[in-house]
Amino acid sequence: MTQLKCASRTLDLSRVQVMGILNVTPDSFSDGGHLYRASKLSVEQALVHAAAMLSDGASMIDVGGESTRPGAAPVSVQEELDRVIPVIERLTAELDVVVSVDTSAPEVMREAAAAGAGLINDVRSLAREGALEAVAKTDLPVCLMHMQGVSPATMQLAPSYEDILAEVSDFLSRQVARCVTAGIARERIVLDPGFGFGKTLEHNLTLLRRMNELDALGLPLLVGTSRKSMIGQALGREVDSRLAGSLATVALAVERGGRIIRVHDVAATVDVVRMTEAVLYGCEQEQA
Ligand code: 7PJ
Numbered sequence: 001m002t003q004l005k006c007a008s009r010t011l012d013l014s015r016v017q018v019m020g021i022l023n024v025t026p027d028s029f030s031d032g033g034h035l036y037r038a039s040k041l042s043v044e045q046a047l048v049h050a051a052a053m054l055s056d057g058a059s060m061i062d063v064g065g066e067s068t069r070p071g072a073a074p075v076s077v078q079e080e081l082d083r084v085i086p087v088i089e090r091l092t093a094e095l096d097v098v099v100s101v102d103t104s105a106p107e108v109m110r111e112a113a114a115a116g117a118g119l120i121n122d123v124r125s126l127a128r129e130g131a132l133e134a135v136a137k138t139d140l141p142v143c144l145m146h147m148q149g150v151s152p153a154t155m156q157l158a159p160s161y162e163d164i165l166a167e168v169s170d171f172l173s174r175q176v177a178r179c180v181t182a183g184i185a186r187e188r189i190v191l192d193p194g195f196g197f198g199k200t201l202e203h204n205l206t207l208l209r210r211m212n213e214l215d216a217l218g219l220p221l222l223v224g225t226s227r228k229s230m231i232g233q234a235l236g237r238e239v240d241s242r243l244a245g246s247l248a249t250v251a252l253a254v255e256r257g258g259r260i261i262r263v264h265d266v267a268a269t270v271d272v273v274r275m276t277e278a279v280l281y282g283c284e285q286e287q288a
Pocket of ligand 1: 068069102122123222223224225228262
């Protein structure tokens with residue numbers, strides 16, 4: 001399975017695709033909120049940032065309006081809608097890119113799909129009431145992510161695993177079964193080990209080292225390590241000095257089967273992805 005049908009666009013997952021992160025929150029995870037310091041979101045600014053990521057080589061833009069930073073304040077559904085829907089409408093109308101929506105709220109999933117989104121990305125794996133049904137009613141693919149603990153607010157309290165790979169794999173395969181039962185075909189599902197979600201540094205490092213074990217699930221893997229605290233902790237770096245560390249994880253993730261790489265720094269990531277692919281597979285595809 002190498003094609004992912006995302007509304008009006010199709011992604012070729014025989015090559016690794018880069019997903020640019022577009023946070024439309026005033027307190028976003030890792031960009032320090034520079035882009036959206038004003039509480040009122042600027043759709044124009046979002047469009048400019050997304051267009052830059054596209055010209056840097058991203059084929060997907062992940063729009064998120066709810067901060068999943070540990071301990072972040074919850075956002076009302078209305079506020080999330082107000083933040084993300086105008087941006088999704090603008091991006092799908094003006095840019096040749098797959099727009100994904102990073103949300104756990106069924107209302108946001110429905111409205112994002114109507115606004116032209118091409119993928120639903122839910123860090124809570126459709127756990128919220130109504131989310132499974134909302135996705136089933138669209139034709140869109142969905143990314144199911146592993147998180148230990150019920151929510152980002154509490155996930156980092158005491159992460160613990162006997163065998164993290166086995167547990168992440170079991171969790172994801174149960175989520176796939178649940179989706180298939182609800183009418184979401186396997187061809188629509190992307191999986192994500194959930195770096196930083198209910199995991200210590202050692203857990204995150206092990207998860208990346210052994211990520212190829214998730215190949216057995218037989219579905220494309222999305223990987224998000226960009227600027228995360230696992231890099232901060234391993235290197236002793238603040239969030240604005242984590243690019244090189246993030247890129248090291250990208251090369252390893254591509255080598256271990258990652259098909260979609262979710263990042264803030266698109267240009268540098270695209271080079272690392274293409275170089276890693278060239279080493280792994282040769283460069284015929286570059287000359288095509
Ligand atoms: C992830 C995400 C991730 C997926 C965030 C951040 C935190 N969605 N949304 N995977 N992380 N699928 O970007 O640092 O790892 S928000």
